[in-house]
Amino acid sequence: MTPIFFLNGTNCCVEGDNIMSKKYQPLLITHYMSTWVTITEAVEITTKTIKQKITPSDIYRHALSGNILLSVYFQSPVILKKIQTFNGKIKFRQFEGDLLDKLCMLDRDGFIYGQNLRLCTEARYVCPVQQIIDTPLIGYEYVLIQRILARELKFPSPIVGARKTNHGIIVRFSEELFQIFETMSWKERVEKQISRLPKNTALDVIKKLTEVTTIKYNHNGCFPLYTLPPDACFVIRHTEVERLINLYKKRESHPISPSRMTTPLSRLFWLACKHNDTISPLLNHPYKLLSIFEQWASDDGIGEKLDAETLKNALKRGSPSSTSLSG
Numbered sequence: 001m002t003p004i005f006f007l008n009g010t011n012c013c014v015e016g017d018n019i020m021s022k023k024y025q026p027l028l029i030t031h032y033m034s035t036w037v038t039i040t041e042a043v044e045i046t047t048k049t050i051k052q053k054i055t056p057s058d059i060y061r062h063a064l065s066g067n068i069l070l071s072v073y074f075q076s077p078v079i080l081k082k083i084q085t086f087n088g089k090i091k092f093r094q095f096e097g098d099l100l101d102k103l104c105m106l107d108r109d110g111f112i113y114g115q116n117l118r119l120c121t122e123a124r125y126v127c128p129v130q131q132i133i134d135t136p137l138i139g140y141e142y143v144l145i146q147r148i149l150a151r152e153l154k155f156p157s158p159i160v161g162a163r164k165t166n167h168g169i170i171v172r173f174s175e176e177l178f179q180i181f182e183t184m185s186w187k188e189r190v191e192k193q194i195s196r197l198p199k200n201t202a203l204d205v206i207k208k209l210t211e212v213t214t215i216k217y218n219h220n221g222c223f224p225l226y227t228l229p230p231d232a233c234f235v236i237r238h239t240e241v242e243r244l245i246n247l248y249k250k251r252e253s254h255p256i257s258p259s260r261m262t263t264p265l266s267r268l269f270w271l272a273c274k275h276n277d278t279i280s281p282l283l284n285h286p287y288k289l290l291s292i293f294e295q296w297a298s299d300d301g302i303g304e305k306l307d308a309e310t311l312k313n314a315l316k317r318g319s320p321s322s323t324s325l326s327g
Contacts, residue, residue: 036071036132036235045241050248057152059236059244060145061291063137064298065306067247068240070145071134072171075231079222080128080178081121083170090138090177091120092167099208100216104189107166107226108196118224119167119179125222128173132235136177139163139170140226145234146295153288162298168224180225186216189223251309263317270318283319286312 037045039056047053063070084091095105095116102111109115135141143161150157169180184192190209194202273279273289282289290308297306 036073036237037241038235042236042241042244046245046248049245050252052248054248055152057149057291058287060149060152061294062244062247064142064145064149065294066137068236068244069134070137070234070236070240071132072141072228073233073235074131074133074229076229077127078225078229078232079181079183080126080171080173081181081222082124082126083177083179084120084122085177092117093120094118099205100186100190100214103193103205103209104186104221104223107168107224108193109166111193112197112201115165117165117167119170121179125181126173126178132237133171133173134237135169135171135234138177139168139179140166141169141228144228148234149291153291155291162295166226168226169228181222182225182229183220183222185218185220186214187218189221190217251307266314266318268318269314273315283315286315 039059042059043054043056046059059068062068095102095118097105102116105118106116110117137145140163143158143163143166146158146161149155171178171180194205197205270283273283279289279292282292287308290306290311293311294306
């Protein structure tokens, strides 16, 4: 028997993932909302403060590397569910349900390929008062930042991204992790999900659903979001801009020695980059090249921070022009 959870202070009960009442009053929680700026404004502030030009791509790279924290500005209300963890790790569960449930609760690829793992969340829904919520970039929002960075650098957009499975959008709220949900009728959700399916798959699903009479269509439900709402955008708090500025100031006060890599190793490194079709066009743009190395490092589980200046100095030392000058 499916357990039924009762929400404190409401007249609504939740059975599994189904909302059983139209009169739903989510718990309101408050949190200090510090001032924030857009990414463009953060670039201007940082450039002016450190007297060194940076670009939006620098901010996105620092965010993907975990050096700074980005936030999401939700212009419209969203609903959160607290993610359950065990020993510091996020818990997952195998989602069970009929065709309608899987269509509405899983993301597109999860539904098509039968990937039924979902985040374990508490039954209670939370409606935050503030609109600026931090994201640790551990959910699909990481891939969204990857795509923005690719556009900034004029790179091809990642086909899959660092998160091969889309488990939804994750935010951090009062030191806890939450998953983002949206409310709508089951009928609206079905139409929305079907529109994202390949044509043949969509036609097959429509045929099967028409053979089943469901009373859910006329009821509202809460469904996980697998991408940001169209009116949401990434921003950054002033405290994180200050952290970014301090990163650059620290680098200036503790410059990295160009002799960290020996000349023979620099030669080999330059040759490897020169004869790699992917990165050879970027030999003269080490700051753009850095993001590729960071992605490769992430894919192979290397957590060390990479530095653009080290990369620049190594390529300069290893280039043939350096050889002729030293000779």
